[in-house]
Amino acid sequence: MFDPEHYDDPFEEMHPSAAAPSKNLSCELCDGHYVVRHGTHGAFFGCSNFPRCRSTKTIEEQTYAWFKEQGIRIYEVEQPCWKCGKPIKLRSYFPHLDLLLDQPELAQKLDLSIIRLSIVDTLDEYLSSKYQEIYSRFSKKFDGEYVANNCPYCHSLQGNTMSLKTAYNYLTERIRKRQ
Ligand SMILES: [Zn+2]
Ligand SMILES: [Zn+2]
Numbered sequence: 773m774f775d776p777e778h779y780d781d782p783f784e785e786m787h788p789s790a791a792a793p794s795k796n797l798s799c800e801l802c803d804g805h806y807v808v809r810h811g812t813h814g815a816f817f818g819c820s821n822f823p824r825c826r827s828t829k830t831i832e833e834q835t836y837a838w839f840k841e842q843g844i845r846i847y848e849v850e851q852p853c854w855k856c857g858k859p860i861k862l863r864s865y866f867p868h869l870d871l872l873l874d875q876p877e878l879a880q881k882l883d884l885s886i887i888r889l890s891i892v893d894t895l896d897e898y899l900s901s902k903y904q905e906i907y908s909r910f911s912k913k914f915d916g917e918y919v920a921n922n923c924p925y926c927h928s929l930q931g932n933t934m935s936l937k938t939a940y941n942y943l944t945e946r947i948r949k950r951q
Contacts, residue, residue, distance in 0.1 A: 797834060797875075801827040806834060808877055815881050831881045838875060844895065845870050849939040855928040862921045862930055862939050863903055864889035869940070872947045888936050890918040 796805035797817070804821035806829060817834045819825040829837070844865045853860045867887050871879035889906070890896060896919040899906045908919050909929045921930040930936070 797838060799825060799827050801825055808881065831878065835871070835875075835878055835882055835884075838878070839867065839870075842870070842874070846899070847939070847943060849943065851935070851939065853923040853926060853928060854930065854934060856923060856926040858923070858925045860905070860921075860923050860925070860930070862935055863899060863906065864921070864936050864939070865892070865895050865899075866940055866943065869943050869947065872944065885940065888932065888940065890920060890932055 798805050799819045799821070802819065802821055802825045804819045804825055804827075806817035806827075807820050808815055808831075809818040809822075809828075810816075815831055817829040817831065819827045844867055846863055847866055847869065848861055848863050850859050850861050852858065865888060866885075868879060868884035871882070871884065889899065896906075900908070900919060905922050905924050906919060907922060908917050909922065910917050911920075911929060911931060913931070913933075918932070920932065921935065922928065923930060
């Protein structure tokens with residue numbers, strides 16, 4: 773039901789002025805950087821200057837540190853409202869796409885694909901205050917309230933399962949093709 777031709781190019785929406793993300797995750801103890809290593813307990817980050825430097829981080833710690841430093845992008849995708857068909861803008865954060873774009877190695881180790889609008893309260897609050905089409909709605913399907921995009925014309929809820937998942941899959945595909 774969604775025609776990919778209706779989407780804006782997400783890469784035009786991203787901030788070209790922002791400094792190129794550092795691909796290397798700097799070591800906190802020396803001038804090296806963290807690389808993925810495989811140990812008996814699975815993958816972790818170790819310093820590129822090993823054995824001279826023995827600094828290590830878990831995959832989760834490093835991911836958290838990276839987001840703390842870089843921030844989380846807000847993605848904006850245009851697609852037709854599932855109900856009235858008018859082109860509308862959906863906005864959400866998709867941390868997994870940030871990783872796929874800038875830290876593909878981390879993205880492979882950590883699947884954050886379910887994190888999007890309605891999962892992180894503070895980001896939801898920020899987006900609701902910034903965009904009037906984003907607000908809390910009751911969903912019969914989930915029997916509960918959650919923050920979602922809404923159509924500015926017909927006010928239909930643009931839910932996570934259908935609308936945002938479609939946007940996420942579309943953006944993921946674009947990133948794969950670009951790489
Ligand atoms: Zn080091
Ligand atoms: Zn609509």
